[in-house]
Each structure stands twice: as structure tokens, then as C-alpha cells.
Amino acid sequence: MTDVQPAPARPAYSQPDGSGHFGRFGGRFMPEALIAPLDELDRAWTEAKADPAFTAELDRMLREYANVPSPLYEAHRFSEAAGARILLKREDLNHTGAHKIRNVIGQALLAKRIGKPRAIAETGAGQHGVASATACAYLDLECTVYMGEVDTERQALNVARMKMLGAEVVSVTSGSRTLKDAINEALRDWVASVDTTSYLFGTAAGPHPFPSMVRDLTRGIGDEARAQCLTLDGRLPDAAVACVGGGSNAIGLFTAFIDDADVRLVGIEAGGDGVQSGRHAATITGGDVGVLHGARSFLLQDDDGQTLESHSISAGLDYPGVGPEHSFLADTGRASYVPATDAEAMSAFDLLCKTEGIIPAIESAHALAGALRLAEELGPDSTILVNLSGRGDKDVHTAAEYFGLIDEPVVLEQGVEE
Amino acid sequence: MSGSAIDELFERTRAENRAALVGYLPAGFPTKELSIRAIQAMVEGGVDLVEIGLPYSDPVMDGPVIQAAAEQALAAGARTSDVFDVVAATAATGVPTVVMTYWNPVERYGVERFSADLAAAGGAGLITPDLIPDEAGEWVDASRSHELDRIFLVAPSSTDERLSMTVEAASGFVYATAVMGVTGAREQTSSLGEALVARVRSVSDKPVGVGLGVSNGTQAHEIAAYADAVIVGSALVRCLLDAPDEDAGIEAVRALAADLRAGVERS
Structure with missing residues (x-):
């Protein structure tokens, strides 16, 4: 891999246009x-x-x-299990537990x-x-x-x-x-x-x-991570991976790397029960172009343009739309978007808990699942940057039920009727 | 060259020295057949121009009444293609008929195809609450080739520059939203409506209709004093939502339309 070039030869990425397209x-x-x-x-x-x-x-x-900038952390044991070097951008350590x-x-x-x-x-x-x-x-x-x-x-x-x-x-x-x-x-x-x-x-x-x-406000994630990677390794990662619901943590990570053509940008969508099942929130993978909530972008819709309900174990990814810049990056090929199912995400969730002592948000576990798949493709000499966008405290109940760690459903609020 | 059906309506009502009455009901609520009957009752009650709503899953500009009607229509299986049947049945009564729709169903159906089918059904144009002229290039082209009117909205918050641009892009009439808020009957009409109409008149002689919040003949009369059309939606929909049975709902629509018509005709 070459060292970082001082300036890109082609014009720097500049989106959107003056009217927000x-x-x-x-x-x-x-x-x-x-x-x-x-x-x-x-x-x-x-x-x-x-x-x-x-x-x-x-x-x-x-x-x-807010405890920003968040640290960059080399997840040694998770890397070993993944078969590639995994760097985690620790947004889970921010105040309130997410980016x-x-x-x-x-x-x-x-x-x-x-x-x-x-x-x-x-x-x-x-x-x-x-x-x-x-x-x-x-x-x-x-x-x-x-x-x-x-x-x-x-x-x-x-x-x-x-x-x-x-x-x-x-x-x-x-x-x-x-x-x-x-x-x-x-x-x-x-x-x-x-x-x-x-x-x-x-x-x-x-x-x-x-x-x-929102991109301007979250791009610190990628700006910091890019500098942290250079400090750590003297080079950029081979790929940057983030989960995508509406897309704020992903655009926050990707923006700093858009002009770094050698860094693959991969967004992981919520595949739910699998895109073929129809029960998913993989908007770019499984949806098509339309207008929802004020913008043209990919969305989940029926033949009449009525919005479809999305499905994901991760409430934060459970949205039938996606930010328009992600649709653009997908269209131009600068970023790729692939789904991870509930099962894949929960498997990666479990692996991070067991190998690193970090309970990730289930949203972020989708990014980890994507990184595991990418690790197989890129091999042991590769470095993959993953945005660990949030911590999993909020998901303990869901995960405990998923893994069968509790016999009875946890009653969060007893006696609310009284 | 003769004007559109909407142009002719406003020539007539201006000659009669009164405002036109515009009534809204959604297609497919509570069923396609009943929506056709309700709209016919509304026309018999005295509505001059009919707006047929296309039910949509995410109606961000609508209050609880129209939301509820859209949800019921969709739950009962309303489809985009149904709206053309309702338009055809309504246009057959002789009143100019437009469709009011959020943009995604049109884009999904195909802007050109939607325009062609609307024109073929006898429709006169579209009211587009979430499509501003800035984003409407494809619709402007299709509306021209199918001779459909483009009814865009202006709001109290519109800047002078935006208001001029929107009025310029509109045809048939300009839809002035009299309040900052969603659709739904209100106790009192807003003072913002009159000022907004005056701003439109300062840049154009295109007819101006005022909607949002009108629920009875007295309010219709107040607005008729300064606007070319009084637009009523939620109050008519509520007649159907609140009625003990279908026939009573349809009679309530007819009675309200007659009250509103008397309001716009009272001098």
C-alpha cells in the first residue's frame, strides 16, 4: 500500500449542490x-x-x-477470530452511549x-x-x-x-x-x-x-478515525465499515475517506430475516427510488408508493428510508451497501462480548457482522475500520431474550396500570 | 384558445360575483363505491370544484381526520388506480375535478402515465401539497402535454420571491394555506389568509383559493369576501367519519356542502 498522497489528482468530492441534491x-x-x-x-x-x-x-x-474525540481501539482478540485486523472507532464511549x-x-x-x-x-x-x-x-x-x-x-x-x-x-x-x-x-x-x-x-x-x-455534525467520527489510523499505522485502512439505518453514523465515518479511493466504504444494512423474506430494513439492497420524509432516496414501498414497514432486531435500523447521500454513494459505486441478517448481527454481537468485553449496540453489531464477512474476503493482512457507533446497554433485554438467557420475559415496568 | 375547465369555472364565479366552493373527499373512503356516492352528494349540495384525495401512508400535511380516512381507505385496499375511477365518476357530473396527492404515489405510478390516466378520466389537474415548483420539472412537462392544471401551494411563511415563483408556476388556481399547520377544522378562521391572498393578488390575477380550517357556512362566507375559492376538506371527511351509518354520512356531506355554498353566495 502506498503512503497517503498529499492531494487527490481529481476534484475533491463536493456534495450536495446548492439546492440540496x-x-x-x-x-x-x-x-x-x-x-x-x-x-x-x-x-x-x-x-x-x-x-x-x-x-x-x-x-x-x-x-x-460528550467525551469526544472517541478513541480508536485495535480489537486484538476479535481480530484473531475475524481473520483480519479490526480497528474499532469507540463511539460507544461517548456521553449517552452513541455517536x-x-x-x-x-x-x-x-x-x-x-x-x-x-x-x-x-x-x-x-x-x-x-x-x-x-x-x-x-x-x-x-x-x-x-x-x-x-x-x-x-x-x-x-x-x-x-x-x-x-x-x-x-x-x-x-x-x-x-x-x-x-x-x-x-x-x-x-x-x-x-x-x-x-x-x-x-x-x-x-x-x-x-x-x-447532520453529515457536517457527525463527520468528526471519520475525521478523527482517519487521523488516528495514520498515527497508529502511518497508513489508511483498507476498508471502513458502518451500519446504515437512516445513515448518520455511516456518513459520519465515510465522509473523511470519500476522496481516498483505496479505502473501501461499506455500509451494512439491516437484513432482518433475510432480504428475500420481505422482513428487513435493507433499504438500498431491497428497496427502490422514491420520495419519503422530504427527500428522494431509496425506500421500502409497495407498487403504489405506499411506505412499507421495515423489520429488524435493531430498533435503530428499523426505518424504511435512508439518507439521500447514501443512495448517491451507492449509485456512483463509491460505497457499497450489503445486508446483515438479525442472526449474523447477533452472532457478531456475541463474538465482541466474548472476545473483547464490549457489549455493542445491536445496530453496531451489524457493522461488526459486515466486517467479519469482509475479513474473509480481504484476508489476514488487511485492516478494517469499524464504527462501533453505540453501546449495547439499551439492548441487554433484547439480546438476553435472543440468546435465551432469561427464563421469563423481563418486566421493565411493573404495575404501570395502577 | 379556450381555458381549462377550472379557468372557465372561475370566469363564471367571478361573473356571478361570488367565490367558488371547493370540496375535498378521499378516494376509497370508506370504500370506492361509497366515496363516489359521497362526492356526488357533495356536488349536489353545491360544490363547484372537487378535490379527490389519494390516500397515502405518510400524510405529513394532514391532521387527524384526513389521516384516519386515509388509513381506513388503505386498510380497505384502496389502490392508486382506483382514484381514476372516482375521478371519472365525478367528472361525469360536470364539475371540474382535481386530485390532491402527496408526490410519491405519482412518482411510483409514473408521472407521465399518471398524467395521461388522469386526463383520460376527465381530471382537470393536480394539487401537490409536498411538491414545490423547484422539484416539479417532470410534472410541469407532463401537465403541459396533457393539458392539466398545476395547483401549487403558497403559505404565510413563503417569501415574496418564493410566492412570485410559485404563483408563476401554478395554473388553474393558487392554493393559499391560511394557517401555519396541518389540515383540520378550526374554531376561528385565521387572519393570515386574507394577507396571503393580498400578496398573491399583488403579483398575479390568477384565482386564489383559501383552505385549512374551514368548517361551516359562516367561515366560508368570511373567506369568500376576499378569496376566489373556499376550500373545505376535513369538515366534510368528518361527516363520514362521525356518522352512525353510511347513508347518514352521505346526507351530512350533502347538508354541509349546501351550508357552505349558502355561505359563499351570501352577500
């Missing part, structure tokens, strides 16, 4: 009422990220409060800057909701989190966490009562409250400028 993907498919507010947000973010005072403040908060804190601190600080006292957020499993509630407590913003009724039932502890942190949690009873409906309800709130309210969007999807703004 990544090639044929992205854009804005939103009610006109929200277009001017989205323009304002775009302008505010463009100004803020160019303002040294703002970026210094954000860096300080991430460093002092998501980077995004919400940035968006919440922007909300303060533009003088909006209230924030709203959607959440699926509750991780983005918890991160949003955390950031709002930290920055003194009023916080309302929309969460599908199905998710509030299966993630009761995260509902309690958000409430402890001072957030109001609204249980969404429309549609499939899951993440996509929580996004719908948050958008309905926002169109009526946009004068006073910021929408802390949880992933690198949605209408422009959210995909690029």
Missing part, C-alpha cells in the same frame, strides 16, 4: 410552509459552521461534555444561536430522543420527543430516561405507530410551531439541509 437524490419534498424555514436553517447553519466562535464552542462542548450526541449538541447549539427556545425530535428506539433530551437539558431548551406508540411500549426505559431529563414524550398513535410515524408527527408539530421551535432531526435524511447538516 446529491445527483438525482435528496432535494426538498415538503409543504411550501416549511420551505422558507428550511432556507433559514440552511443559511443559519452555513453561517454558524463558518463562525470560529461557534465551532470553538461546539468543539469545547463535545470535548468537555448521536455529536449531532444533537450541534443542532441544539444552533437552536440557541438562532433564538428558538423549544426543540422537537423524533425517535425510534429512543436513542436520539435520549440524546436530544440530554442536549436540551444541557443547553436549557424545552424539549418534546415524538415516539411511536409501539416503540414507547417496547422501549419503556428510554421513555423514562427522557422524562427524567425533563423532556415531554408524545406517544404517536397514527399509521404504523413506529419511527416513520414519529417523524410525520414531528413534522406536523413543526409546521405549526416553526417560529419558536427547532427540529433536531435524528439522522442524515429528510429535506435539505438536514442530510448535509
Whole structure:
């Protein structure tokens, strides 16, 4: 492998265009009422990220409060089992236990800057909701989190966490009562409250400028990891791997490497019971192009363009859409996207627990499963960078049931009816 | 060259010195056949222009009433192709008929194919609540080749620049959303509607319809004083949702349409 070149010969990657398009993907498919507010947000973010005072403040908060930069860790025993050298970017060690804190601190600080006292957020499993509630407590913003009724039932502890942190949690009873409906309800709130309210969007999807703004806020993952790899090895990894639901941790990892043509970028989608089964959340692998939640991208839809429900053991990947930049990177071939089934992810989850003493988020276990497969292909001399996007404390219940470690289902909240 | 069916409607209502009444009901709610009957009752009650909703799984601009109707329609098996049957039955009554739809079902069906089938069914155009002119290139081309009207939305938050651009891109009429919020009947009409209509009038003489929140003849009368059309949706859908049986729901739709029509005609 050659040393790092000082500058790429071809023009550096620069997406999206001025109107938020990544090639044929992205854009804005939103009610006109929200277009001017989205323009304002775009302008505010463009100004803020160019303002040294703002970026210094954000860096300080991430460093002092969120434990960023996260370490890069060579997982020796896991590598031995994998048959290739595996480097883990330890986003699981961030405050609140995942990469998501980077995004919400940035968006919440922007909300303060533009003088909006209230924030709203959607959440699926509750991780983005918890991160949003955390950031709002930290920055003194009023916080309302929309969460599908199905998710509030299966993630009761995260509902309690958000409430402890001072957030109001609204249980969404429309549609499939899951993440996509929580996004719908948050958008309905926002169109009526946009004068006073910021929408802390949880992933690198949605209408422009959210995909690029969330990327800007999460790209520290890859920027840090790239520098950490160079310090450790004097060279870049052969591949960078991340799980992809909406795609915020993956775009956060990939962005730093897009112009490094020798670094393979691999997104691992949630294969559920297998893409052929129809019960999955592998949007790029098993979906096709359409419009959902404000952007053109791959999505799971029926013949009439009605959104299909996704299925995954990982609540954080259980979303029928994906960020438009991932669709673009897939289309251009710069990144590849492959599914890992629930079973493959849980096998990798188990392996990391046993070999490293690290319980990963089930989302991140999909990336580990992808890395195990890639290790077979690339062989023992290869180095694979994996974004360990979150820790698995939240998944202990699911994993314990999956592995049959408890005889009776754990009752998380006794006596809620009383 | 003669104008579209919608142009002719507004020429007539302007000559009669009154606002047009636009009524919305979803196709396939509660069933295809009943939706056709309900829309016919709405026309008999006095609606001048019909908006037929295409049920969609993720209606981000709609409040609880229209969401519930869309969910029931989809659960009952409503398909995109059904909307053309409902359009054909409605257009046969002689009123201009447009489809109101979120964008993905159209894109999935094929923009050109959807336009061709809509025109063949006698439809006059599309209202596109989540498609702004900036993203509408393919639809603008298809609407021109099939002589369909493009009804885009303007909002109180629209900048002057966006408002001018959107009005310029629209045909038939301009849909002014009178409140910042989702669809649904409200106790009081918003003062934002009148100011928004005035802004549209300052850049164009295209007809302006005002919707969001209108539920009775009194509110319709207030809006008719400054707008070319009064658009009513959720209140009509609620007639069907709340009725003890189908016939009662359809009669309630007819009665509300008549009340609204009296509202727009009252001087």
C-alpha cells in the first residue's frame, strides 16, 4: 500500500449542490410552509459552521461534555477470530452511549444561536430522543420527543430516561405507530410551531439541509478515525465499515475517506430475516427510488408508493428510508451497501462480548457482522475500520431474550396500570 | 384558445360575483363505491370544484381526520388506480375535478402515465401539497402535454420571491394555506389568509383559493369576501367519519356542502 498522497489528482468530492441534491437524490419534498424555514436553517447553519466562535464552542462542548474525540481501539482478540485486523472507532464511549450526541449538541447549539427556545425530535428506539433530551437539558431548551406508540411500549426505559431529563414524550398513535410515524408527527408539530421551535432531526435524511447538516455534525467520527489510523499505522485502512439505518453514523465515518479511493466504504444494512423474506430494513439492497420524509432516496414501498414497514432486531435500523447521500454513494459505486441478517448481527454481537468485553449496540453489531464477512474476503493482512457507533446497554433485554438467557420475559415496568 | 375547465369555472364565479366552493373527499373512503356516492352528494349540495384525495401512508400535511380516512381507505385496499375511477365518476357530473396527492404515489405510478390516466378520466389537474415548483420539472412537462392544471401551494411563511415563483408556476388556481399547520377544522378562521391572498393578488390575477380550517357556512362566507375559492376538506371527511351509518354520512356531506355554498353566495 502506498503512503497517503498529499492531494487527490481529481476534484475533491463536493456534495450536495446548492439546492440540496446529491445527483438525482435528496432535494426538498415538503409543504411550501416549511420551505422558507428550511432556507433559514440552511443559511443559519452555513453561517454558524463558518463562525470560529461557534465551532470553538461546539468543539469545547463535545470535548468537555460528550467525551469526544472517541478513541480508536485495535480489537486484538476479535481480530484473531475475524481473520483480519479490526480497528474499532469507540463511539460507544461517548456521553449517552452513541455517536448521536455529536449531532444533537450541534443542532441544539444552533437552536440557541438562532433564538428558538423549544426543540422537537423524533425517535425510534429512543436513542436520539435520549440524546436530544440530554442536549436540551444541557443547553436549557424545552424539549418534546415524538415516539411511536409501539416503540414507547417496547422501549419503556428510554421513555423514562427522557422524562427524567425533563423532556415531554408524545406517544404517536397514527399509521404504523413506529419511527416513520414519529417523524410525520414531528413534522406536523413543526409546521405549526416553526417560529419558536427547532427540529433536531435524528439522522442524515429528510429535506435539505438536514442530510448535509447532520453529515457536517457527525463527520468528526471519520475525521478523527482517519487521523488516528495514520498515527497508529502511518497508513489508511483498507476498508471502513458502518451500519446504515437512516445513515448518520455511516456518513459520519465515510465522509473523511470519500476522496481516498483505496479505502473501501461499506455500509451494512439491516437484513432482518433475510432480504428475500420481505422482513428487513435493507433499504438500498431491497428497496427502490422514491420520495419519503422530504427527500428522494431509496425506500421500502409497495407498487403504489405506499411506505412499507421495515423489520429488524435493531430498533435503530428499523426505518424504511435512508439518507439521500447514501443512495448517491451507492449509485456512483463509491460505497457499497450489503445486508446483515438479525442472526449474523447477533452472532457478531456475541463474538465482541466474548472476545473483547464490549457489549455493542445491536445496530453496531451489524457493522461488526459486515466486517467479519469482509475479513474473509480481504484476508489476514488487511485492516478494517469499524464504527462501533453505540453501546449495547439499551439492548441487554433484547439480546438476553435472543440468546435465551432469561427464563421469563423481563418486566421493565411493573404495575404501570395502577 | 379556450381555458381549462377550472379557468372557465372561475370566469363564471367571478361573473356571478361570488367565490367558488371547493370540496375535498378521499378516494376509497370508506370504500370506492361509497366515496363516489359521497362526492356526488357533495356536488349536489353545491360544490363547484372537487378535490379527490389519494390516500397515502405518510400524510405529513394532514391532521387527524384526513389521516384516519386515509388509513381506513388503505386498510380497505384502496389502490392508486382506483382514484381514476372516482375521478371519472365525478367528472361525469360536470364539475371540474382535481386530485390532491402527496408526490410519491405519482412518482411510483409514473408521472407521465399518471398524467395521461388522469386526463383520460376527465381530471382537470393536480394539487401537490409536498411538491414545490423547484422539484416539479417532470410534472410541469407532463401537465403541459396533457393539458392539466398545476395547483401549487403558497403559505404565510413563503417569501415574496418564493410566492412570485410559485404563483408563476401554478395554473388553474393558487392554493393559499391560511394557517401555519396541518389540515383540520378550526374554531376561528385565521387572519393570515386574507394577507396571503393580498400578496398573491399583488403579483398575479390568477384565482386564489383559501383552505385549512374551514368548517361551516359562516367561515366560508368570511373567506369568500376576499378569496376566489373556499376550500373545505376535513369538515366534510368528518361527516363520514362521525356518522352512525353510511347513508347518514352521505346526507351530512350533502347538508354541509349546501351550508357552505349558502355561505359563499351570501352577500
